[in-house]
Amino acid sequence: MNLPTGDLPRILLVEDDAVSRAFLAAAAEATPARVDSADSIHAAVTLGARHRYALWLVDANLPDGRGVELLARLRADDAHAAAVAHTADTTRAAADGLIGGGFSEVLVKPLPAAAVQAAIRRALGRPPGSPVSTDLAALGPKLPVWDDAAAARALAGNAAHVATLRGLFLGELPGVVDRIERAAATGDAESISAELHKLRASCGFVGAARLAAAAQALGTGPRSDALLARFREAARDTVDQAPSPSG
Known part of the structure; x- marks a missing residue:
């Protein structure tokens, strides 16, 4: 309507x-x-x-x-x-x-x-619409770099919206990674947390599953060089293996 x-x-x-x-x-x-x-x-x-x-x-x-x-x-x-x-x-x-x-x-x-x-x-105060779909699957150790099914669920199967948001996400990602790297180098935990807080949500919307898991690990518990390296690698794979706009 x-x-x-x-x-x-x-x-x-x-x-x-x-x-x-x-x-x-x-x-x-x-x-x-x-x-x-x-x-x-x-x-x-x-x-x-x-x-x-x-x-x-x-x-x-x-x-x-x-x-x-x-x-x-x-x-x-x-x-x-x-x-x-x-x-x-x-x-x-x-x-x-x-x-x-x-x-x-x-x-x-x-x-x-x-x-x-x-x-x-x-x-x-409106009547309910269609049933709420399931969210991004629980993070596991063998997540794909890109989870197309999760992105489709998040955006109600609208492939054009998925492609648009992924393009925006990939354009923003290098700057986010750079800010996290610089904050880690100076020990600025507050800035790291703020960047990871936003990044995890963005990953969920576009199906960047492996990066979401790495960001979650880096954002919880004691930070280490190993976790930062895992995050850096996941970000690199996310860019290198990005799906083409046509799918």
Whole structure:
């Protein structure tokens, strides 16, 4: 069903990672909805002052602050919009903090498009859509470099969306790896964690299974040269074995 743009609920999506932002925007638009995107608190507040939204879909951590801080600023002008948070942090403490900060639900990335859409429908009080598909399979020791089935599940089988997001992901990846390498060289654990936090979600959306596992290992527990080397190798394989745009 194609509704006129003016009849669609308007959603403010706030996400600084380009791959995650593209994925979440595509998923939200398919609910259907009209989506405005922002990559920072500053940009989100500007849009919030300009438009009235039915839903705010907000990242927990942004370059210029935290999602709960943004929600408080948006609430000052609108007490009624629904608010859903999204994060790659899997801990209960993170979810509790976001719920305590005023979000009605917390989505943990990566997750399939159907799960995003189901959460949007719940927040807007809409009837459920199609059943939520399964997420990326549990990480194991013999993961493929690229998991096409996982990417297809995440993007509801839309091959064009998979190709587009993979191209964006591969364009961003060298910069991400370089920032992690430089942070590791200086012992900047906070920067490493922040980069890995975003990278794991992006890997899940595009099916970069082996890199996701390496990023997970590097991001949990004591870091070592061996784990960094494993991560570096996985990143190299991800680029070298990237599927062609035509599949």
